Amino acid sequence: MDSEKPLAGGIPMVNIDGARIRRIREEKGLTQLYVATVVGVTTDTISRWENRRYPNIKKENALKLAEALEIQLADIIDHGPPTTPPTEAPSLLSGEPSKQEAPEPQPAGQEQAIPLEATAPPTAIRANHRLASRPVVLFGAFLLLTLSCLALFWWSTANDGENQVAAVRTLPAHATPGITFPVVIEVTTTSSRSFSLILKETLPPDCIPAQGKPQFVSQASDPPILKWIGKITGEHTVYCYLAKLRPEAKMDTVHQFTGGVTVRSDDNPSIPVSGTDSLQVSPFHWADSNSDGRIDDEELLSVYETYGGIEGLHFGKKLIEEIWASKGYRFNPETRSYEILQ
Amino acid sequence: MTAKKIHPGAPGLLFLALFLLLSLPISLRAGEALVSGQYLSAVGQDIKMQITVAGPAPGTLIVIQNLPIGTVIDTASPAFNQYDAGKGEVKWLLTHVSPGRYIVNLRLLSPLAPGGISGEIRYKNPANGRLINLPVRP
Known part of the structure; x- marks a missing residue:
């Protein structure tokens, strides 16, 4: 395919059809922000692509773009001859307005045109005007x-969609390195409509x-940054993950x-995701919420x-x-594991 | 003939009393045990406890059977998770619980005298996350 061209560095590049991208995005009601977040670029970049200023982009980005638009890559490939510069590197020209955006010049005589009514008698004008109006x-x-x-309908649907999403994180208060x-993260909504979302979670560097x-x-x-692209269809959706602290994480930090x-x-x-957002490094197991060296019935039931x-977690x-059924446990820093006390 | 004087706050108090009277059974029902337990057998060598779970069911139950100290257990069904012979406390952890009936069964080496045992069911109320300790008596 002649629309796919590797650069000198070996990065596969493709020509994309900016106008088609804009049309598909608008038809699907997606914002430039949403698409930019999925692809991992700025909204300015999406805008440039749509305006065909830089239609030759990395194939990797084109694939992500197709994923964001929920279409195949072939649907956005431009098969015509390239009409714009061949790279997507930032340019000093990016501030210039495009031809599409240039205002149309007004005809010179239009501003001087005298209305026809101005030459007629005032009463005739009023009568004519009343009939005509x-x-x-x-x-x-x-x-x-x-x-x-329409405004009322828009307002009611917009209000329906407003502030309808909340995300709450549940995180243990402490955890032991290596465990x-x-x-x-529970995402809830009051809306009955289904919609797409992107959940982005940034973990501490020691995680x-x-x-x-x-x-x-x-x-x-x-x-570490984790990202989920999903669709909410019910009242709530649960996203979860496992993590562990690096062995070198300092206690009590x-x-x-x-x-x-x-x-x-x-x-x-x-x-923003609300709920618990901090985790302390501790020699106590994360399920031992009161840090007393044992997991009691209430702690076990809470876990x-x-x-x-959550199936499969x-x-x-x-x-x-094992800890719950025993008399307790203690963390051995040398073996970096718990010793069960029988 | 004298007319009875009605206290100005009386209708309000009456309404409040009526409201409490009506709402009390509702709140009791809301907090009512989603789980109940009863002994099918509490004497002799076989100790059998039946647990009935209603919906919305708690996902996990801890069933506790208190035996006289030093009791020797022959078999258990299902297998228990903990047995502290010094306290005479047997514990089961039941996970993935759904509405229905469950039976925990112990066969002891020697028969028990009547009244020597008690039980307890622990779970988190799915509605509010509160820990419930439900005693079970023979």
Whole structure:
């Protein structure tokens, strides 16, 4: 395919059809922010692509773009001859307005045109005007009514979608380095409509993410960033993952978690994830919430009620039950494991 | 003939009393045990406790059977998770619980005298997360 061209560095590049991208995005009601977040670029970049200023982009980005638009890559590939510069590197020209955006010049004589009524007698003008304006008034009233109805409909649906999403994180208060702990983010909505969202979770640098349920779609490191793209269809959706602190994490230090939800067709940049956001490094097991060296009945039930219902989340039930059934435990820093006291 | 004087606050008090009277059974029902337990057998060698779970069911139950200190257990069904012979306390952890009936059964080496045992069921109320300790008496 001639639309796919590797650069000198070997990075595969493709030509994309900016106008088609804009049309598909607008048809699906997606914001540039949503698409930019999925692709991992800025909204300016999406805007440039749509304006065909830089239609030759990395194939990797084109694939992500197709994923964000929920279409195949072939649907956005431009098969025509390239008409713009061949790279997507930032340019000093990016501030210039495009040809599409240039205002149309006004005809020179239009501003001087004299209205016809100005030459007629005043009474005749009023009578003519009254006769002529009746359908205009009716039409205007009809138009006003229609617009009011539309505005009311928009307001009610917009209000329905407003502030409808909340995300709450449940995180143990403490965890031991090297021991896996679970994190749950519950996204709730009051809306009955289904919509897409992007959940982004930034872990502290001393944290290593492991299993995700559902599996996160992208993962960056330093600091670790997890991302989920999902669709909410019910009242709530649960996203969870396992993580562990690096063995070198210092005892008693506190580590922060941050996250946000970006909702499709929403003007809000991001809804922050509330709930617990800090984790202390401790020699006590994360399920031992009162740090007394044993897991009692209430702690065990809390663990099972919070995390037990998540199918396939391997948060270390066996060890927790072993500690619960024993007289206690202690952390051995040399072996970096717990010793069960019988 | 003298007319009886009605206290100005009386209708309000009456309404409050009526409201409390009506709402009390509702609140009791709301906090009513989602789980109940009863002994099918509490004497002799076989100790059998039946647990009935209603919906919405708590996902996990801890069932406790208190025996006289030093009691020797022959078999248990299902297998218990903990037995502290010094306290005479047997514990089961029941997970993935759904509405229905469950039976925990112990066969002891020697028969028990009547009244020597008691039980307890612990769970978190799914509605508010509160810990419930439900005693079970023979």
